[in-house]
Amino acid sequence: MPTGDQDAATWPGPPSVRVSGPLAGPDAAAVLDLVRHAADEDGVSPLSEHVLLHLRYGGDPQARNVLLRLGDVLAGYGHLDPTDQVAGPSGEMVVHPAYRRQGLGLALGRALAAAAGDRGLRLWAHGDLPGAARLAAAAGFERTRALYQMRRSLREPLDPPRLPDGITVRTFVPGQDDEAWLELNRRAFARHPEQGAWTRADLDLREREPWFDPAGFFLAERDGRLAGFHWTKVHGRTAAAPHGHEAIGEVYVVGVDPDERGTGLGRALTLVGLHHLRDRGLQQVMLYADEDNEPAIGLYESLGFAHQGTDVMFSRPGVINPDRKAESGLRR
Incomplete structure (x- = not known):
C-alpha cells in the first residue's frame, strides 16, 4: 500500500x-x-x-x-x-x-x-x-498482522534431510497429482484462509507461470497417500523470467498433513527443497511466515534464516483476523 x-x-x-x-x-x-x-x-x-x-x-x-x-x-x-x-x-x-x-x-x-x-x-x-x-x-486503520520475509545464504552448510520412517519423496506430476495435492493443502492450511482456500483454478494459474517447475515441487508419501509437500520457486534473472535482479530461490509453500505433525516431516521437506535450490546453483533463498507463527519462525531460524523485511495488514478497529497459525510455512 x-x-x-x-x-x-x-x-x-x-x-x-x-x-x-x-x-x-x-x-x-x-x-x-x-x-x-x-x-x-x-x-x-x-x-x-x-x-x-x-x-x-x-x-x-x-x-x-x-x-x-x-x-x-x-x-x-x-x-x-x-x-x-x-x-x-x-x-x-x-x-x-x-x-x-x-x-x-x-x-x-x-x-x-x-x-x-x-x-x-x-x-x-x-x-x-x-x-x-x-x-x-x-x-x-490499525496494524493487525505482519508477515515476515526471511532469507538465508545457500553458500552456508545445509544439514541432510532426515525423513521419518515410512516416508518417501518424489516430485509433483501435473495432471496426476493436482486434486490430491489440493486436498492435502486444504488439510494442512485449514486455519489459514488464503492458502487453504486454493482451488484448481488457483493451481492451474501457477502451473502456467514461467517460473513453474515440477522438478522443484516435492511430495512426501506414506503408504501411497500424500503426507506433505514443499513447493519451491525460483524468481529473478532466469531464462524463463529475465528480471533485473539475480535469481533467488523461495520456499514457496511447505505443508504437512495434520496427522504427520510432530514427526519432523516439515523440517525434512524444507531441507529437501533447500538442497534442490542449492544444486541449481542459487546463492540465496527466501520465504514468508506470519510474525506470530512462532513454530514456523523457530524452524526457519534453526535452518539459518533471518528476518529480511515485513508485509503488514491494516484493519479498521473492530475487524478481527482469524487465527492463522499453522505448523508449516505460510504464504501471503
Missing part, C-alpha cells in the same frame, strides 16, 4: 475514479506498468503475487478493480478481494511515485472501502514502508 512530488496544479488532468470487474488488456497493462514504477521506487512490489497473476491472465470475476486517473494518466490502482467469508474483504493499492502525498491514497482507500461495503476492509502494505503506515493511520 505505498502512498512524489508533483503539485495538484501540475496534474495532467482532473481526477476520476472507476470501479470495475476484470480488467481488459489496455487497463491491465497500464496497472502492470504502474506497479513496475512503484517497485523500482520502493524496492518492493506493491501488489501480491495473487493479484499480479489475475492482472496478467484476465482477473478474478469476483474481484473489484479501482482505477484512479488524472486525465488519461493512471495515477493509482486498488484491488479488492471480497471472497473471504471469515475475515472479510482485503485490498491492496498503489499510487504512482510521481503523484504521492497529494491525497490520492486516501481517495483510493475510500473507493476500496465503499466497494467492500459494511463487511469492513483489510489492507495489505508490502514492505512496511513509512508512507503506508502514515496513510493507514490517516484513514483510521
Whole structure:
C-alpha cells in the first residue's frame, strides 16, 4: 500500500475514479506498468503475487478493480478481494511515485472501502514502508498482522534431510497429482484462509507461470497417500523470467498433513527443497511466515534464516483476523 512530488496544479488532468470487474488488456497493462514504477521506487512490489497473476491472465470475476486517473494518466490502482467469508474483504493499492502525498491514497482507500461495503476492509502494505503506515493511520486503520520475509545464504552448510520412517519423496506430476495435492493443502492450511482456500483454478494459474517447475515441487508419501509437500520457486534473472535482479530461490509453500505433525516431516521437506535450490546453483533463498507463527519462525531460524523485511495488514478497529497459525510455512 505505498502512498512524489508533483503539485495538484501540475496534474495532467482532473481526477476520476472507476470501479470495475476484470480488467481488459489496455487497463491491465497500464496497472502492470504502474506497479513496475512503484517497485523500482520502493524496492518492493506493491501488489501480491495473487493479484499480479489475475492482472496478467484476465482477473478474478469476483474481484473489484479501482482505477484512479488524472486525465488519461493512471495515477493509482486498488484491488479488492471480497471472497473471504471469515475475515472479510482485503485490498491492496498503489499510487504512482510521481503523484504521492497529494491525497490520492486516501481517495483510493475510500473507493476500496465503499466497494467492500459494511463487511469492513483489510489492507495489505508490502514492505512496511513509512508512507503506508502514515496513510493507514490517516484513514483510521490499525496494524493487525505482519508477515515476515526471511532469507538465508545457500553458500552456508545445509544439514541432510532426515525423513521419518515410512516416508518417501518424489516430485509433483501435473495432471496426476493436482486434486490430491489440493486436498492435502486444504488439510494442512485449514486455519489459514488464503492458502487453504486454493482451488484448481488457483493451481492451474501457477502451473502456467514461467517460473513453474515440477522438478522443484516435492511430495512426501506414506503408504501411497500424500503426507506433505514443499513447493519451491525460483524468481529473478532466469531464462524463463529475465528480471533485473539475480535469481533467488523461495520456499514457496511447505505443508504437512495434520496427522504427520510432530514427526519432523516439515523440517525434512524444507531441507529437501533447500538442497534442490542449492544444486541449481542459487546463492540465496527466501520465504514468508506470519510474525506470530512462532513454530514456523523457530524452524526457519534453526535452518539459518533471518528476518529480511515485513508485509503488514491494516484493519479498521473492530475487524478481527482469524487465527492463522499453522505448523508449516505460510504464504501471503
